[in-house]
Amino acid sequence: MESETLRSLWWHTTEPPPQTAKLSGGVEAEVAIVGGGFTGLTAALHLAERGIEVVVLEAETLGAGASGLNGGFVVPNFAKADSAQATRRLGEARGRALLELVSRGAERVFETARAHNIVCDAAETGWMQPAHNEAAAEIARARVDFWRSLGRPVEYLSGAEVTKRTGMARYHGALFDRSGGTVQPLSYLRGLARAAIKHGATIYEGASVAAAVRQGDRWRLDCSGPTITAKTVLLCTNAAMSGLGRRLARTIVPLPVYQIATEPLPPEAVERIAPQRVPVSDMRGNIFTYRLDRDDRLISGGMSLVPLGAHQRVGQAVADRLARELKLPDVPRVDYVWRGVAAMTTDFLPRLIEFGPGFIGAIGCNGRGIAMTTMLGEVLADAATGTALSDLPVPTASTTAIPLRPLAGLAASAALLQARWRDWRAGV
Numbered sequence: 001m002e003s004e005t006l007r008s009l010w011w012h013t014t015e016p017p018p019q020t021a022k023l024s025g026g027v028e029a030e031v032a033i034v035g036g037g038f039t040g041l042t043a044a045l046h047l048a049e050r051g052i053e054v055v056v057l058e059a060e061t062l063g064a065g066a067s068g069l070n071g072g073f074v075v076p077n078f079a080k081a082d083s084a085q086a087t088r089r090l091g092e093a094r095g096r097a098l099l100e101l102v103s104r105g106a107e108r109v110f111e112t113a114r115a116h117n118i119v120c121d122a123a124e125t126g127w128m129q130p131a132h133n134e135a136a137a138e139i140a141r142a143r144v145d146f147w148r149s150l151g152r153p154v155e156y157l158s159g160a161e162v163t164k165r166t167g168m169a170r171y172h173g174a175l176f177d178r179s180g181g182t183v184q185p186l187s188y189l190r191g192l193a194r195a196a197i198k199h200g201a202t203i204y205e206g207a208s209v210a211a212a213v214r215q216g217d218r219w220r221l222d223c224s225g226p227t228i229t230a231k232t233v234l235l236c237t238n239a240a241m242s243g244l245g246r247r248l249a250r251t252i253v254p255l256p257v258y259q260i261a262t263e264p265l266p267p268e269a270v271e272r273i274a275p276q277r278v279p280v281s282d283m284r285g286n287i288f289t290y291r292l293d294r295d296d297r298l299i300s301g302g303m304s305l306v307p308l309g310a311h312q313r314v315g316q317a318v319a320d321r322l323a324r325e326l327k328l329p330d331v332p333r334v335d336y337v338w339r340g341v342a343a344m345t346t347d348f349l350p351r352l353i354e355f356g357p358g359f360i361g362a363i364g365c366n367g368r369g370i371a372m373t374t375m376l377g378e379v380l381a382d383a384a385t386g387t388a389l390s391d392l393p394v395p396t397a398s399t400t401a402i403p404l405r406p407l408a409g410l411a412a413s414a415a416l417l418q419a420r421w422r423d424w425r426a427g428v
């Protein structure tokens with residue numbers, strides 16, 4: 001069966017991979033990072049820049065996880081949680097620090113790309129979230145007021161303005177965040193790896209960590225043969241259930257998400273639906289999203305209730321929806337369909353988890369991971385260099401598995417059905 005990586009558009013339009021290392025004998029390091037996605041590589045880059053001896057252990061190839069398979073929307077806020085949830089969870093001061101952290105995420109992605117000369121089709125176009133009815137518009141206006149109170153470059157667009165910028169007439173208004181945009185995510189990931197290596201990090205691919213054992217004041221990581229010892233371990237394995245990753249993955253709900261890329265659109269369609277190339281994700285329960293890549297392919301996503309034959313089915317359903325919503329003259333041909341697994345936390349906030357002394361996991365970017373992991377990597381680097389977790393602007397959570405986790409897939413399907421039904425009932 002074709003792997004998801006090869007199915008994805010990104011693997012066919014990416015910058016070349018960096019030169020990584022092959023793990024053979026034993027390795028000693030100050031910090032060992034398990035997982036070579038955005039979280040792990042951003043943490044590695046920050047640590048290497050601070051002169052810390054750091055190794056990254058990636059089970060497969062860089063980009064095999066969500067970081068190489070996502071939609072490339074760079075969005076500086078939470079997908080589901082609202083601002084009050086952050087302050088309720090963390091108290092006023094740390095909650096506000098979390099919100100400030102999240103809100104700066106997109107800028108940080110683009111700054112990082114610039115600072116390290118990462119070629120990743122970075123487009124700082126802003127990001128739009130249209131509201132499908134008056135109740136959603138009310139929420140959007142409240143969110144705009146909140147982010148503006150933090151000094152963020154966020155504004156409310158009228159329905160007419162949304163029509164001008166998307167060609168769609170159905171929306172009542174929209175939140176527009178000027179700091180958002182898009183990247184080619186695999187190129188961004190490879191660029192992060194290249195920058196981390198340049199600053200002294202060592203990255204091993206094909207290094208699956210099976211277990212971590214405490215030995216004196218260090219951790220020994222077992223990697224089917226070779227062992228790595230490190231003072232600090234950062235577990236950045238996201239939703240993966242393999243080996244050591246299980247410890248983190250059992251604390252989240254895994255959500256399979258499909259992405260598609262169509263054939264390139266003709267210039268007149270581009271001019272009508274995205275004259276400023278702004279990525280769009282609306283507020284419906286059954287969310288509608290689209291963006292363009294550098295070749296004017298439409299990229300969008302969806303979920304499936306039944307996994308059997310889902311690539312073809314979801315691919316066609318998403319293309320049909322794109323044609324319907326964007327009033328395209330023809331349903332565009334689907335050139336790529338791929339699937340990734342997003343990690344959802346139960347409160348929709350990111351979190352740090354302490355598995356032992358100096359053994360910290362980070363997770364929970366809830367579908368808004370590009371911006372958030374870029375900030376989370378920096379927070380993890382602070383944790384690895386001595387900042388107490390209680391002083392960091394990210395909630396800590398327990399290592400306990402979610403009860404009835406094996407049924408989580410069913411819960412996700414039920415939530416999707418409910419969202420579709422609610423949207424249908426509301427006529428949106």
Ligand SMILES: Cc1cc2nc3c(=O)[nH]c(=O)nc-3n(C[C@H](O)[C@H](O)[C@H](O)COP(=O)(O)OP(=O)(O)OC[C@H]3O[C@@H](n4cnc5c(N)ncnc54)[C@H](O)[C@@H]3O)c2cc1C
Pocket residue numbers: 034035036037038039040057058059060061062063064065066067068069070071072073074075207208209210236237238239240241242243244245257258259339340341342343363365366367368369370371372373
């Ligand atoms: C289909 C899809 C679309 C998305 N779209 C967007 C989007 O448009 N915008 C956005 O902001 N976010 C999006 N997200 C979310 C975003 O991609 C993630 O939040 C982010 O990539 C998570 O990064 P990460 O480094 O934590 O995890 P990952 O990228 O998943 O990396 C974890 C790595 O750990 C490795 N690993 C696992 N177990 C082990 C082990 N035992 N030993 C060694 N290595 C191991 C894996 O191979 C993997 O490479 C999307 C997610 C999906 C799935």
